[in-house]
Amino acid sequence: xxxxxxxxxxxxxxxxxxxxxxxxxxxxxxxxxxxxxxxxxxxxxxxxxxxxxxxxxxxxxxxxxxxxxxxxxxxxxxxxxxxxxxxxxxxxxxxxxxxxxxxxxxxxxxxxxxxxxxxxxxxxxxxxxxxxxxxxxxxxxxxxxxxxxxxxxxxxxxxxxxxxxxxxxxxxxxxxxxxxxxxxxxxxxxxxxxxxxxxxxxxxxxxxxxxxxxxxxxxxxxxxxxxxxxxxxxxxxxxxxxxxxxxxxx
Amino acid sequence: xxxxxxxxxxxxxxxxxxxxxxxxxxxxxxxxxxxxxxxxxxxxxxxxxxxxxxxxxxxxxxxxxxxxxxxxxxxxxxxxxxxxxxxxxxxxxxxxxxxxxxxxxxxxxxxxxxxxxxxxxxxxxxxxxxxxxxxxxxxxxxxxxxxxxxxxxxxxxxx
Numbered sequence: 001x002x003x004x005x006x007x008x009x010x011x012x013x014x015x016x017x018x019x020x021x022x023x024x025x026x027x028x029x030x031x032x033x034x035x036x037x038x039x040x041x042x043x044x045x046x047x048x049x050x051x052x053x054x055x056x057x058x059x060x061x062x063x064x065x066x067x068x069x070x071x072x073x074x075x076x077x078x079x080x081x082x083x084x085x086x087x088x089x090x091x092x093x094x095x096x097x098x099x100x101x102x103x104x105x106x107x108x109x110x111x112x113x114x115x116x117x118x119x120x121x122x123x124x125x126x127x128x129x130x131x132x133x134x135x136x137x138x139x140x141x142x143x144x145x146x147x148x149x150x151x152x153x154x155x156x157x158x159x160x161x162x163x164x165x166x167x168x169x170x171x172x173x174x175x176x177x178x179x180x181x182x183x184x185x186x187x188x189x190x191x192x193x194x195x196x197x198x199x200x201x202x203x204x205x206x207x208x209x210x211x212x213x214x215x216x217x218x219x220x221x222x223x224x225x226x227x228x229x230x231x232x233x234x235x236x237x238x239x240x241x242x243x244x245x246x247x248x249x250x
Numbered sequence: 251x252x253x254x255x256x257x258x259x260x261x262x263x264x265x266x267x268x269x270x271x272x273x274x275x276x277x278x279x280x281x282x283x284x285x286x287x288x289x290x291x292x293x294x295x296x297x298x299x300x301x302x303x304x305x306x307x308x309x310x311x312x313x314x315x316x317x318x319x320x321x322x323x324x325x326x327x328x329x330x331x332x333x334x335x336x337x338x339x340x341x342x343x344x345x346x347x348x349x350x351x352x353x354x355x356x357x358x359x360x361x362x363x364x365x366x367x368x369x370x371x372x373x374x375x376x377x378x379x380x381x382x383x384x385x386x387x388x389x390x391x392x393x394x395x396x397x398x399x400x401x402x403x404x405x406x407x408x409x
Contacts, residue, residue, distance in 0.1 A: 051329070121329040128332075
């Protein structure tokens, strides 16, 4: 698979899977505004996934967005483990959202300068949308870290738990160098360093501790098609309608 | 009127389904018009990538042109030019405010948190308002609260 295709697939798959997870808060959010926030972010993410799949369709001859989203096997998905995890308690969903969206924002900020024009154009658009996601996440990190003893402890525990999964976003694959050499993308290592700096500053300012884990604890594998036990059941649920009636419309 | 002006006038009649007082022209989402005897191509650039109204507007634009005798109409959605809320015309912003949605503040580049702190209440005109949530009833709206008339209101997000 070409390096650019690999990049597009992992980005699109991350966006689709986190988008679906976000949508699982629809109707059960802790307060109305939060229900709307996760539902809106779900809609944005699935829109981003669709636009990325569309680039694969138009520029690389892949199937259309619906087919790529709904008709591939688990093994063909290249999402990271972080996005696959069930929504859990709200503290976990917020922390995942915080760690994931900062990585997304930085990734799109780098891609604005990509030599692959369709991706650069999309990045210019998407980064403005993700800024709102990040703003939402940062607000809650600050609020809850400074709420009461319980909220602070829960945010710290959620951070500790989520950290090795978040680092898995930046799993390096064989084609990295090609992306760098052709000026398509600066690569996962560069992205990880920017991310670490950005999230560490916010975590510290909120009065929480930045977790640290050894490399062997990081949740790698997703980019190569090895997934957690949570992905397949989610895909089965997500594709329930298309698998009964592949021409269903609404 | 030349062909482009005629098309612009027709597209004034195609409204945004989520904000029915604004047309696709008012919104500033039409990014290209090419028309000849044989074929017409319209380019549009969405407000939000995941906006669920895109397909509906796309179909309505095509329908409007076909009804008016244009042949081989295609409507393309692309991100070559990126929509920003600064593309909304001043008249559009006035219509939006009258409709009860605070218009987006000018951004000239990137959005910042500070920009979200400025919005005038469409009900009473007070600027003593605050952001309640950056997410509202549609992707393009945020929820705000006015301290002066004690009412909630929506703002079209600057983006």
